[in-house]
Amino acid sequence: MNRIDSAFQRTRERGEKTLIAYVMAGDPTLEDTEAYVLALAQAGADIIELGVPFSDPIADGPVIQQAAERALRSGTTLKAILAAVRSLRTKTQIPLVLMAYYNSVFRYGEAAFCRDAVAAGVDGLIVPDMPPDEAGTIHPLAEAAGLDVIFLLAPTSTAKREAAVARLSRGFIYYVSLTGITGAKLTDKADVEKKVREIRRYTQTPVAVGFGIATPEDAREVARIADGVIVGSALVKIIAAGGLPVVTKRLTAFTRSLKAATLSS
Amino acid sequence: MMQLPNARGRFGAFGGRYVPETLIPALDELSRKYDKACRDPKFKAELDYYLRQYVGRPTPLYYAERLSKKLGGAKIYLKREDLCHTGAHKINNTIGQALLTLRMGKKRVIAETGAGQHGVAVATVAALFGLQCEVYMGTEDMERQALNVFRMRLLGTTVTPVHAGSRTLKDAISEAMRDWTTNVRTTHYILGSVLGAHPYPMMIRDFQSVIGRETRKQILQAEGRLPDYLVACVGGGSNSIGLFTPFLKHRKVKMVGVEAGGLGIESGKHAARFATGSVGVLHGTMTYLLQDDDGQIQLTHSVSAGLDYAAVGPEHAFYKERERISYASATDEEAMVAFDLLSQTEGLMPALEPAHAIAHVMKLAPTLKRSQVIVLNLSGRGDKDVQQVARLKGVSL
Incomplete structure (x- = not known):
């Protein structure tokens, strides 16, 4: 069983939900990111999502967009991120998922990426601008390499697409809680519940919910509904405020409160 | 109408639909409505009428x-x-897409603009057909094309400055795509060139x-x-x-x-x-x-x-x-x-x-x-x- 599946199994056995914490790799530098990842793991995050900075992130709001700009200014590349993952793997076994725009992976080369990512210790890949329709070439390469490709579903997804994504997605299904971009405000939790229930009709694969989860209260409500809770912009905001020792302390405290919210469902 | 692209929006290796899942159903709907419109002599007559008498x-x-x-x-x-x-030629496309917007029952259109010509063409058809309209434009371009910014505003359109990235056309497109992702149920995105996800490059080519x-x-x-x-x-x-x-x-x-x-x-x-x-x-x-x-x-x-x-x-x-x-x-x-x-x-x-x-x-x-x-x-x-x-x-x- 791979690290992502184990994480979901472990939390399930403990009667808690899986907390997935997102940070932008290289924001403000990759050394900082390594420290943040270890702090997040220590504070109770079950899976780490590492953003790969892209110049034109169409699915992201201003918070993550600016994080990408900071990461690019410090010279972060996909290659350097894989090296950082290799270094992290000597210190932690927490599941690591890369969230990259398609052009980053395409430019690296799909086959080379799958091979190098797995060799470095990456467990999964999320590509927000690659719907299953465009995953024809990477999917078999990732399967062969042992890299989980995690697909997304949205409030607008039809039943047919829910079924297709449920069948294809490995590790978990990323349900986007709202029609919008990262960092937007989640208002319609009843709709999230309805959609998650629909998706579960098609699959045993865990469903994690992301976008718009900013507070432990949000996390608690979503944890009641889904198998996993994804928090991104709220963590990136803490990092943006700057100052490594303080940031680590704040990330730790905030992640602990998020994790606590996933226990009491 | 034409042979290219194939059903998946591919011109050989090029094209496709690399967009967030949220937008896929809207692109599917647009493809369906466009196909239907192409087969509807009434749509063609309507388009011809506006191209002749208005454009x-x-x-x-x-x-x-x-x-x-x-x-x-x-x-x-x-x-x-x-x-x-x-x-400019931009209006050949915006008339067509505005007519499709009406057929989809959507009341709001958004667009990106660089030179401002497409923005003006969208603002114009929005006024013509009574659609609410918002145009995204990089602040760098707003400065270069101040006259067109004012023209759009005179036509009743909201021009929203984009400060991100290079503050030009590519950032305006990103911002328009974010708006579309957020308001996709009520809004049609009138893209201005043969770019973007299928069916845009095909549809805009056909209109032009x-x-x-x-x-x-x-x-x-x-x-x-x-x-x-x-x-x-x-x-x-x-x-x-x-x-x-x-x-x-x-x-x-x-x-x-x-x-x-x-x-x-x-x-x-x-x-x-x-x-x-x-x-x-x-x-x-x-x-x-x-x-x-x-x-x-x-x-x-x-x-x-x-x-x-x-x-x-x-x-x-x-x-x-x-x-x-x-x-x-x-x-x-x-x-x-x-x-x-x-x-x-x-x-x-x-x-x-x-x-x-x-x-x-x-x-x-x-x-x-x-x-x-x-x-x-x-x-x-x-x-x-x-x-x-x-x-x-x-x-x-």
Whole structure:
């Protein structure tokens, strides 16, 4: 069983939900990111999502967009991120998922990426601008390499697409809680519940919910509904405020409160 | 209507739909509604009506005799898209998409704009059909094209400044896609060029192909034969593909797309995707891009905001690889010389975008025989650029 599946199994056995914490790799530098990842793991995050900075992130709001700009200014590349993952793997076994725009992976080369990512210790890949329709070439390469490709579903997804994504997605299904971009405000939790229930009709694969989860209260409500809770912009905001020792302390405290919210469902 | 793209929106290896899942159902709906509209004679009649009575089509094909004589070679004809209402070819597409918006029952449209020509064309049809309208524009472009910003506002449109990234067209497209993702249930995104996810590149090509269909008829009437060359500028590539498409099957008609050479290809400050670009994915489509080794989109430069974009339409990438269309570039300086030449030889002030195509014709025409024929797409008029041209010439108004 791979690290992502184990994480979901472990939390399930403990009667808690899986907390997935997102940070932008290289924001403000990759050394900082390594420290943040270890702090997040220590504070109770079950899976780490590492953003790969892209110049034109169409699915992201201003918070993550600016994080990408900071990461690019410090010279972060996909290659350097894989090296950082290799270094992290000597210190932690927490599941690591890369969230990259398609052009980053395409430019690296799909086959080379799958091979190098797995060799470095990456467990999964999320590509927000690659719907299953465009995953024809990477999917078999990732399967062969042992890299989980995690697909997304949205409030607008039809039943047919829910079924297709449920069948294809490995590790978990990323349900986007709202029609919008990262960092937007989640208002319609009843709709999230309805959609998650629909998706579960098609699959045993865990469903994690992301976008718009900013507070432990949000996390608690979503944890009641889904198998996993994804928090991104709220963590990136803490990092943006700057100052490594303080940031680590704040990330730790905030992640602990998020994790606590996933226990009491 | 046409054979390309295939059902998955592919022109060979190019095109596709690289967008967030949230948008896929909207693209599916748009594809369905568009297909249905294409088969509906009422839609065609409605579109023809507005193109004729509102836009002012057909636009003339004008023999530029003085320009031809001055350059001393081929006969040069100008397809007068500058005479379209709002001053450029952009409205051929926005009328079509606005009619589709009504058919989808949506009440709000959004758009991106670079030079402001597409923004004005969207603001215009929004006023015409009573749609709520918001246009995204990079702050850098808002400064370069202040007049068009004001025109859009006069038409009742909200112009929203985009401060992110390079503050030009690519950032405006990203912002419009974010708005669309958020408001997809009520809003149609009127994309302005043959870019983006399927069905946009196909649909916009079809709407713009009226340019080539008219040209074909007109040149046969004027010359009794097809032209030797078609020349048009290529930003995203909608005016060029619109002119070229009805001629693609005629193997003898040569076609040249002219990209923005900016300060020169060797300077690195240009928007000539086919000169130094490589294949990648931007804003929903796989095509030629200006990008670095890590796949980050590079900043582009052109005197013309309408050509200042890092990607080119996927169908152009297809014909480039097949060598059916050839691509050249013209620098800022060459475009300025061409701007003056056409203004002073024919009394036609071109927009800075087609000035690039004219610059290429200045090189091409003298190499051809007097019996040969070039059709140049004069895709827009230069009024919007007067302030920019004054600035470049160091004249304060």
